[in-house]
Amino acid sequence: MRVTVIGVGRLGEALVAGLCRAGMxxxxxxxxxxxxxxxxxxxxxxGVRVADLRDLPDECDVLVVAVKPQQIEGVLTGxxxxxxxxxxxxxxxxxxxGVATDRIEQFLPSVVPVIRAMPNxxxxxxxAITAIAPGAAATEHDLRLVESVLGSVGEVLRVSEDQLDAVTAVSGSGPxxxxxxxxxxxxxxxxxxxxxxxxxxxxxGTLAGSSAMLGVGDVDPVELRAAVTSPAGTTAAALEVFERSAIRRTFQQALTVARDRSLELSGMMRPPLERISADQN
Known part of the structure; x- marks a missing residue:
């Protein structure tokens, strides 16, 4: 498998490093x-190769676009x-x-499969925990290939594209x-x-250790919290303060606002009509 990464910021380099660690x-x-x-x-x-957008490698199985949203129009045009x-x-x-698969597809030949991912x-x-969603031309084979690439840097799960704004609010912004x-x-x-x-x-140390416990077995976070909370103890006293402060409602409001902002950005990222490729497919 050959992978080309467009964009060498933190995410782009992290993916390159992950692929190298995975043995590619x-x-x-x-x-x-x-x-x-x-x-x-x-x-x-x-120790990887360098290319130019105008001179793509002769062989490339997965081409990762990892640029900033404000740069993607120029990258997709090229x-x-x-x-x-x-x-x-x-x-x-x-x-x-914030850039939907159908908007990316407008710049590309129709036979080119597009898959959108939201890593963190x-x-x-x-x-990482990364959610992926397929575009119109993406097949099961394409999804499996992308899962093998992103699996080098963490866990991958599939969602429908209309869920990606919620994913952005939960795991994209979650860290x-x-x-x-x-x-x-x-x-x-x-x-x-x-x-x-x-x-x-x-x-x-507490956060790292607690996160590790969340990843062991099928124990629910509610059970883990209960196991630490003795009746009338110190933990119970602290948790009571959190509950009185309406922390659950605050989290709900925060994630909803983040989801709505992702939806807003998706609308703002629609490419101008003059940039959309003519039907040369």
Missing amino acids: PADSITVIGRSVERTFEVAHRH LGSALHGSTIRPIVLSVVA TPMTVGA AYVFLVAEMMIDAAMSLGLDRVTADRLVI
């Missing part, structure tokens, strides 16, 4: 980036031109937030919620008299 030969991976310096830096760090004049028909895997930043440590909890717990720990180093170690 470095000469089977190609990177394409806007910054020549950054592209060669990433290529040198991982990619569409390159693929219309090429015999290669890679799977185009987009990890760009734990990809950088090989612990920031966890980091906010860590930040608030550290601040609270210091207010109780602990020094910063001790507070950091206690909070980060």
